[in-house]
Amino acid sequence: MNRTTKDTIIKNLTGVSVLLILFVIVSMLVVIFVGGWKNLTWEFLSRFPSEGMTRGGIFPAIVGTALMTMIMTVAAVPFGAITAVYLAEYASGKSILAGTIRFAVKTLAVVPSIIFGLFGLGFFIKFVGVNMDTLLYDGALHWGQPNLLWASFTMALLTLPIVIVSVEESIRTVPREVREASLALGATKWQTIRKIVLPGSITGILTGTILAISRGAGEVAPILFTGAAYYLADLPHSPSDQFMSLGYHIYIMSTQSTNVDETLPIQYATTLVLLLLTFSLSMVAVVLRSRIRKKAR
């Protein structure tokens, strides 16, 4: 086989694999859009499920997902940003602690999400929750069971690496000269971080936040044991209540429903909502990230 033929074969192979991937993505989107579009009505978005989830809407699942991602964000972003500031600004290159943290962050990023779910169950519910109940409520069950708070915290752990990595990356794009200028004016290190470095990396913090939200909104495994409910007739009133979530709702309808065929239109529409939600969040993150890259050059 001569070199030109080889070249042509390789070129065609790469073309075919691109087409294959495109085909998968496009057909997935088309199927979901076609199946879900006509059911995507205001009633669907604003009502509770009814008649064994074959009718009605997904309002509580939307609210539950929103509440969970909000609490998750409030927990993960400050924590992650502070860790990133430590890694980028305070830790010296050879510090053992920083090395350990970096290793932990990398490891955390590849741990399967179901493990986070089990950890949440073991740590937040069985350890923290049960002990809180013993201390505060004389052992009456209050925090020692799956709920919104523990599910959000578990999800926060899952998304923490995303926040840490994007914030650190963006802190490092702030030039050394600008930090030195601030220090040379008699600013303390913290003043420099707060007034120069963090405002300069705000896009990175936003990107990390949005990526974390879009990841958290779509995940199911971490909340499986820690707070998501099959069906609730009421919205959660406090962080110690259980909640419904979009991803879990899809799973329930397609496997646990008494009449799977009847729920099919609703499944499509729910999937479409979840997809639109995470997709648009990711797009915002992509746009922000490309802005950072431009700035870094």
Place this chain on the structure above:
Amino acid sequence: MKDIKVNVKELSIYYGSNQALKNITMDIPDKKVTAFIGPSGCGKSTFLRTLNRMNDLIENARVEGEVLIDDINIYQKGIDVVNLRKKVGMIFQKSNPFAKSIYDNIAYGPKINGISSKSRLDEIVEMSLKQAAIWEEVKDRLNHSALSLSGGQQQRICIARSLAVNPDIILMDEPASALDPLSTAKIEELIHELKKYYTIIIVTHNMQQAARTSDVTAFFYLGELIEMDKTRSIFTNPSKKQTEDYISGRFG
């Protein structure tokens, strides 16, 4: 000794095992311009950065000897580096304004040092910009980003910014090396004005600049201070052969 501002005694600096400065002893006069010249890598910038302890930021840098400013050793225990840097301002090779408005660039220093009154800040901003000879050019657009200005203007903004915290000494690390001749001339003019009120130490590659702007010149070579004298003497009648070779362009 009233006219000596900085008194350096047997100063050596090491980066790891590499000695960057060797046993420097010198007196820097008050309210004069002192120029440090020498070929690249001779330690003049390193030396400049020890005078406001900017080298503290570099890991494994080690300092021996003493640097006395107004008779206080800035390397002794208990020295507040933040206060030192307020007193010893610094202008960098590459202009480095913050990504903020012109006003906020100048007001940054006073603000972090606790001045919050708007009228007082306005006053400081105007005074500093006037002193840095850039007020007329920017007075109508103080809210514009400092990054929208030209390189020469940015450098004068940086000078104004350091004046705003009212330093005694201003260190300049090749402040005009990235500027065109016209902007360079403006900076040199400015240095001439500023020495009435401040002690200025300038590192430069440009010997004409040293000759034009400074009163005293120190020549560094391979981490050593070879010679320091009145600028006129250094350039007309250097006492060391190495100095003569350098300023006559035989190396460097």
